[in-house]
Amino acid sequence: SDTYEHIYNADLVITKGSTTGIEAVAMEKPVIILNLTQYPDPVDHVKDGVALGVNKPSDLKPTIQTLLNDDSILKKRRKKFIYDNLYKIDGKSSKRVAAEINKFIGENK
DSSP states (O other), rough: OOOHHHHHHOEEEEEOOTHHHHEEETTTTEEEEEOSSSOOSOOOOTTTTTSSSEOOOHHHHHHHOOOOOOOHHHHHHHHHHHHHHHOSSSSSSHHHHHHHHHHHHHTTT
């Protein structure tokens, strides 16, 4: 199945340290980082303010309810996070990469 389609259709995304977290942020979906281990989160999404962290099973349901009712706590930081980490979500990344490669090739001739 198509992960992007699932994220697109989801009301929120729960993950631990997968790339689906950043993909969900890029699609402006609320994200929960579920980490029930004793180890630190493998991603910085909670620290960056674009996801809520859940470290106890009893916190999962209220966190889901909070985000389904109002994810403005995360929405505020998403745009800046997307710009700082993903630059633009405009479908033109391949053109920008190709232009940089061509520029690099031209400079090294």
